[in-house]
Amino acid sequence: MNFALPDDIKALQESARKFAREVMRPKAAHYDEKSEFPKDIIRQAAELGLMNMTLPAAHGGNELPHLAQAVIAEELAWGCAGMATSMIANDLALLPIVLGATAEQKDKFLKPFTESFKLASFCLTEPGAGSDVAGMRTTARREGDFYVVNGQKQWITNGEYADQYTLFCTTDSTRKHKGIMCLVIEGRPKGLTVGKHENKMGQRASNTVTLTFEDVKVPVANRIGNEGEGFLLAMATLDNSRPLTAMFSVGIARAAMEHAIDYAKQRQQFGKPIAEFQAIQFMIADMAADIEASRLLTYKSAWLLDDGQRNTLVSSYAKRFAADMAMKATTDAVQIYGGYGYSREYPVEKLMRDAKLIQIYEGTSQVQRLVIARELLKG
Numbered sequence: 605m606n607f608a609l610p611d612d613i614k615a616l617q618e619s620a621r622k623f624a625r626e627v628m629r630p631k632a633a634h635y636d637e638k639s640e641f642p643k644d645i646i647r648q649a650a651e652l653g654l655m656n657m658t659l660p661a662a663h664g665g666n667e668l669p670h671l672a673q674a675v676i677a678e679e680l681a682w683g684c685a686g687m688a689t690s691m692i693a694n695d696l697a698l699l700p701i702v703l704g705a706t707a708e709q710k711d712k713f714l715k716p717f718t719e720s721f722k723l724a725s726f727c728l729t730e731p732g733a734g735s736d737v738a739g740m741r742t743t744a745r746r747e748g749d750f751y752v753v754n755g756q757k758q759w760i761t762n763g764e765y766a767d768q769y770t771l772f773c774t775t776d777s778t779r780k781h782k783g784i785m786c787l788v789i790e791g792r793p794k795g796l797t798v799g800k801h802e803n804k805m806g807q808r809a810s811n812t813v814t815l816t817f818e819d820v821k822v823p824v825a826n827r828i829g830n831e832g833e834g835f836l837l838a839m840a841t842l843d844n845s846r847p848l849t850a851m852f853s854v855g856i857a858r859a860a861m862e863h864a865i866d867y868a869k870q871r872q873q874f875g876k877p878i879a880e881f882q883a884i885q886f887m888i889a890d891m892a893a894d895i896e897a898s899r900l901l902t903y904k905s906a907w908l909l910d911d912g913q914r915n916t917l918v919s920s921y922a923k924r925f926a927a928d929m930a931m932k933a934t935t936d937a938v939q940i941y942g943g944y945g946y947s948r949e950y951p952v953e954k955l956m957r958d959a960k961l962i963q964i965y966e967g968t969s970q971v972q973r974l975v976i977a978r979e980l981l982k983g
């Protein structure tokens with residue numbers, strides 16, 4: 605066993621850290637306040653190789669090990685979790701293609717992302733189907749060489765700016781998960797309407813919209829896998845992406861802890877820095893230990909993938925543990941700042957708002973517990 609990161613991953617960590625410190629951090633408050641989309645910063649991340657990390661080398665991609673992706677994800681979220689979510693949304697949207705497409709489809713739908721800056725969206729959630737993915741109602745009716753898609757997708761990251769959509773829909777909603785399939789939609793075809801950008805609590809730099817599909821024609825050739833295979837493809841995608849969202853929690857919590865330590869050393873009450881009070885020290889000590897535990901658990905979930913093993917159980921441990929940890933660490937950071945923590949003039953309330961989303965998207969903390977229990981109880 606070796607806990608040291610390999611040199612090539614350390615170099616990637618340093619480059620992501622520098623980008624987060626010099627480019628993302630200075631603009632984080634602005635994009636949070638305005639809830640604008642930082643397209644130029646996201647473009648720079650893509651140019652540095654900090655996006656599209658999963659794309660196979662055989663199709664022009666970087667094909668970074670999952671461990672390297674996780675290390676980068678921590679740094680990006682330390683810079684700004686909203687921006688990081690929009691950056692990693694590309695990997696989430698392209699993963700079903702990486703995992704399930706033919707070589708020809710990979711060339712068509714992945715290669716353009718390695719050649720120029722493009723954005724993609726992963727379209728699974730619907731207004732009436734969030735945790736209950738198999739309850740989706742967006743339908744695809746086959747007509748010759750095309751599917752005709754009707755329905756609505758909700759909370760779609762980067763949906764307003766995407767050049768390509770990975771859509772999960774059903775050929776027969778009565779068949780639940782067995783009716784689901786995956787289609788790639790190129791550009792903005794007739795019948796696809798983008799709704800208004802959501803005015804969110806946190807991660808406000810990320811773009812989040814509703815998409816409406818009215819008789820959208822999609823070539824059958826754009827189907828990834830077979831009809832009925834979409835549910836398993838979506839679940840395999842989430843197994844791959846959970847280490848990244850878990851590491852977002854680590855990045856957010858680390859930022860909160862660093863701010864809390866700096867503040868506790870300089871804030872004086874009762875004639876001494878509040879860092880000298882044991883109550884404050886204990887909050888910081890718990891943050892540090894929980895951050896390290898989350899990081900190690902998440903590294904393991906990424907390592908399992910790199911080792912060719914199924915990581916469903918451990919990646920759910922990691923996402924659940926790390927998301928709940930970040931919520932606690934950021935809440936405690938606000939507590940250490942006292943009244944100033946509650947003000948938008950100081951950085952920690954943003955981290956608390958940003959952390960909340962990790963307990964919700966890509967499977968809520970409750971759903972992670974369901975996955976863990978199902979894995980442990982089956983058989």
Ligand SMILES: Cc1cc2nc3c(=O)[nH]c(=O)nc-3n(C[C@H](O)[C@H](O)[C@H](O)COP(=O)(O)OP(=O)(O)OC[C@H]3O[C@@H](n4cnc5c(N)ncnc54)[C@H](O)[C@@H]3O)c2cc1C
Nearest residue numbers: 726727728729734735759760761812964965966967968970
């Ligand atoms: C900012 C943002 C960005 C997002 N980006 C994307 C994206 O790019 N693509 C995409 O497809 N989706 C995206 N999502 C959707 C996200 O994955 C869903 O919001 C999430 O899966 C939860 O679904 P829901 O909101 O419908 O909540 P619900 O499923 O309605 O859950 C409501 C509550 O009930 C609990 N609950 C539900 N079922 C159970 C159960 N069986 N047992 C116990 N508790 C349960 C949940 O844990 C939660 O607390 C995004 C969401 C947000 C907020």
